[in-house]
Amino acid sequence: MKNWIKQSVQKIEADYNRSADTHLLKIDIPKAPSIHLYLKDESTHPTGSLKHRLARSLFLYALCNGRIKEGTTIVEASSGSTAVSEAYFAQMIGVPFIAVLPKSTAKSKINKIEFYGGKCHFVDSAPKMHDAATKLAAEIDGYFMDQFTYAERATDWRGNNNIAESIYDQMEKEPYSIPSAIVMSAGTGGTSATLGRYILYRGFDTKLLVVDPENSVFYDCFKSGDRSLTNNKSSRIEGIGRPKVEHSFQPNVIDRMMQVPDAASVATMLWLEKIIGRKAGASTGTNIWGALCLAEEMEANKEQGSIVTLMCDSGERYLDSYYDEQWVKEHIGDIQPYTDKLNYWFLK
Numbered sequence: 001m002k003n004w005i006k007q008s009v010q011k012i013e014a015d016y017n018r019s020a021d022t023h024l025l026k027i028d029i030p031k032a033p034s035i036h037l038y039l040k041d042e043s044t045h046p047t048g049s050l051k052h053r054l055a056r057s058l059f060l061y062a063l064c065n066g067r068i069k070e071g072t073t074i075v076e077a078s079s080g081s082t083a084v085s086e087a088y089f090a091q092m093i094g095v096p097f098i099a100v101l102p103k104s105t106a107k108s109k110i111n112k113i114e115f116y117g118g119k120c121h122f123v124d125s126a127p128k129m130h131d132a133a134t135k136l137a138a139e140i141d142g143y144f145m146d147q148f149t150y151a152e153r154a155t156d157w158r159g160n161n162n163i164a165e166s167i168y169d170q171m172e173k174e175p176y177s178i179p180s181a182i183v184m185s186a187g188t189g190g191t192s193a194t195l196g197r198y199i200l201y202r203g204f205d206t207k208l209l210v211v212d213p214e215n216s217v218f219y220d221c222f223k224s225g226d227r228s229l230t231n232n233k234s235s236r237i238e239g240i241g242r243p244k245v246e247h248s249f250q251p252n253v254i255d256r257m258m259q260v261p262d263a264a265s266v267a268t269m270l271w272l273e274k275i276i277g278r279k280a281g282a283s284t285g286t287n288i289w290g291a292l293c294l295a296e297e298m299e300a301n302k303e304q305g306s307i308v309t310l311m312c313d314s315g316e317r318y319l320d321s322y323y324d325e326q327w328v329k330e331h332i333g334d335i336q337p338y339t340d341k342l343n344y345w346f347l348k
């Protein structure tokens with residue numbers, strides 16, 4: 001058993017060793033010239049999103065805790081990027097993988113999970129995923145990876161080239177090398193937990209701003225401290241915003257939260273293509289909108305400095321939704337006021 005675990009860890013570490021770090025892009029804001037905005041492009045991981053980091057951490061965590069053995073079937077509740085990335089690592093170490101997901105999940109995502117050898121187990125609706133995954137894992141003597149519980153603890157927050165350490169390393173030669181703020185949204189809350197802990201651990205003078213979409217309880221939890229909050233809606237911004245306060249969401253390491261209208265997220269995502277020449281997902285729109293609102297505040301206060309935010313995944317996954325004008329009209333509404341504001345900020 002130990003030998004198999006050792007070889008599996010070795011395979012994951014070797015894959016990491018063959019990988020390059022993700023880029024930190026710079027975006028100029030003409031209306032706020034003394035604020036330097038950077039975008040950490042997490043879409044360039046082999047499985048296309050920041051969930052590649054999470055999946056790697058979750059596998060190493062489970063392996064080194066003796067939870068995955070040769071032949072253990074991995075089960076995860078995820079309709080999105082996490083399942084795709086976990087399927088990749090399961091295939092790498094040669095264990096079966098089953099994603100529990102709502103039957104409404106886009107065919108393109110199902111195809112990606114199956115591409116990496118994963119299987120799909122469908123449930124009627126998103127709220128049923130967690131219980132169904134727990135039950136399935138018990139029935140087949142498998143292991144429920146449970147991203148929403150373990151995301152915050154699987155990542156080595158002190159360093160080990162986690163996303164925070166990578167950002168500070170890449171900022172080293174910039175004019176404002178210690179960012180005034182890092183802006184990130186929360187899905188599991190794992191990434192913001194790592195960023196916040198690393199900032200505290202290193203004693204950096206950086207504020208962590210977490211942006212939240214509509215239909216999410218994270219913002220209200222941050223304001224009230226109440227972890228029992230729930231709602232019965234689902235977020236329209238894929239990857240972020242939750243109807244309950246997930247375990248991995250760690251408000252104590254967050255300095256400030258901001259609510260971002262879904263129409264602003266989508267407008268920013270669509271507009272971004274003109275600025276960087278590539279398509280991003282909607283949560284990247286949420287992040288950048290938050291960063292730009294902060295830049296406007298800083299500019300008004302005559303402050304100077306840098307802001308770093310994240311591109312979480314690529315827009316190629318959403319051609320039938322956010323990148324379809326008719327879909328946006330029906331599901332999100334009028335985005336023009338936000339597009340106008342973006343154009344104003346970027347008027348040369």
Ligand SMILES: *Cc1c(COP(=O)(O)O)cnc(C)c1O
Pocket residue numbers: 049051080081082151185186187188189190191192238239240281283284312313
């Ligand atoms: C998971 C995810 C996020 C949020 O990251 P967490 O670390 O889970 O909080 C943001 N955007 C996308 C596209 C995601 O898949």
